[in-house]
Amino acid sequence: MGEKSEVIIKLFGILDVTGEVVAMWIILGVLALVSLIVKLNLKERPGKFQNIVETGVEYLDNFFTDILGKKKARKYFTFLASLFVFIIFSNYSGMIPGVGLTDYVKAPTASLSVTAGLGVLTFLFLQISGLRHNVKHYFKRFVMPMFFMLPLLVLDEFIKPASLALRLYGNIFGEEMVTEELYHIFPIGAPVVMMALSVLFCALQAMVFTMLVSIYLEEVTED
Amino acid sequence: MTNSAIIALAAAIAIAISTLGPAIGQGLTAKAAMESIARQPDAAKDIRSTLIISLALMEALTIYGLLIAFMLIGKI
Numbered sequence: 641m642g643e644k645s646e647v648i649i650k651l652f653g654i655l656d657v658t659g660e661v662v663a664m665w666i667i668l669g670v671l672a673l674v675s676l677i678v679k680l681n682l683k684e685r686p687g688k689f690q691n692i693v694e695t696g697v698e699y700l701d702n703f704f705t706d707i708l709g710k711k712k713a714r715k716y717f718t719f720l721a722s723l724f725v726f727i728i729f730s731n732y733s734g735m736i737p738g739v740g741l742t743d744y745v746k747a748p749t750a751s752l753s754v755t756a757g758l759g760v761l762t763f764l765f766l767q768i769s770g771l772r773h774n775v776k777h778y779f780k781r782f783v784m785p786m787f788f789m790l791p792l793l794v795l796d797e798f799i800k801p802a803s804l805a806l807r808l809y810g811n812i813f814g815e816e817m818v819t820e821e822l823y824h825i826f827p828i829g830a831p832v833v834m835m836a837l838s839v840l841f842c843a844l845q846a847m848v849f850t851m852l853v854s855i856y857l858e859e860v861t862e863d
Numbered sequence: 864m865t866n867s868a869i870i871a872l873a874a875a876i877a878i879a880i881s882t883l884g885p886a887i888g889q890g891l892t893a894k895a896a897m898e899s900i901a902r903q904p905d906a907a908k909d910i911r912s913t914l915i916i917s918l919a920l921m922e923a924l925t926i927y928g929l930l931i932a933f934m935l936i937g938k939i
Contacts, residue, residue, distance in 0.1 A: 706912065803923055810926030817933065848919040855916070 648744060659746035660754055663739065667729045667748070700724060703847075707854045712861060716854075719765060723758070724850040730754070731812055731842035735835065740816065750812045752805070759805030762853050763798070770860035777862070800856055804849060811845050867939045874935035881928020885921040892917050 649657040678693050686694060700721045704713035727749060733739055734747030748754045770778045782793045815838045822830040864872075896914040900907045 806930065807919070807923045807926055810930050811922075813933075814926065814929050844915070844919075848915065851912070851916060852919070 658751075659743050660748045660751045663733055663745050664730070664748045664754070666745070667726065667733060671725065671729065697721070703851075704854055707851065708858055712858070716769065716857060720850055720854055720857075723762075723853065724846055727758070727808070727849055728843060728846035731846055734812065734816060735838065735842070747812065747816070749808055750816050752809045752813075755805040755809040758808070758849075759801035762804060762856075763801040766800075766853075766856055766860050767797070769857060773861040774863075778860070781860070800852075804852060808845055808849055811841060815841060870935050870939050874932040877935065878928050878932040881931075882925050885925045888921050889918055892921070 647656045647658055648662065651657050674693075678690055681687070681690065683690065701713065701717065704717060704720055707713075708716070730748040734750055739745050740747055740750070770781075782790050784793075815834065819831045819834045819838070822834055892914065896910050900910055
């Protein structure tokens, strides 16, 4: 589905490095650098920069605590929060001027391969955390109301990550396409309307993705 | 009609119809949420998060239609 990505470098002869991968490397580098700087300069009385980061972490903590409860939110915070931060940075990376115009740097979440990868990751995460929490409950969930629900509920486990991936990809890719079409209609001014909307939607999509993952997690690890 | 004209029509119909249903659904959902917030402003926070989830789930249906439309346009 969608257009094909141009391969920039072939790493070790087999690994195709595309513009999305380069953008992800840059995002990961920036995130790692920021966390390292904050971690090395941790102070009792936070400075400006530490305050900003602390506000973000606190917001995420409250966000997951509302859905999962205190104990589970703390336990799974690392995965869920990194998912959120990575997705929101990838979404916004498409709005940096020049990104997407060349083959070398592209917004990662506007490609189905990246979001499908995130979907596979959440699928594995949900199954493993469900199994580790309570094996009996994990299998009981599939035959919970009635036995003949089994095929539907098994299918549901695969549809959840697929719909997560398609939703994120469709939103970001669709936004980009609409912006491009508006640019073709009237180059000056018209795309601003859609870009202003996508400032809102980018954050919303990251929030929806992590919110749905945590709701699925709550279902899987129910007591 | 030529083949590409039919494909273009199909793409237009795909996105048009898949927008209609979710739009009505989202309107109803937002209406209900606003009414309940007006009735019980204390519960606004819980209602808002539930509203966003349900809107996102409905939005997905439109997005599927959009993807199909893009796929069809790619075939012209």
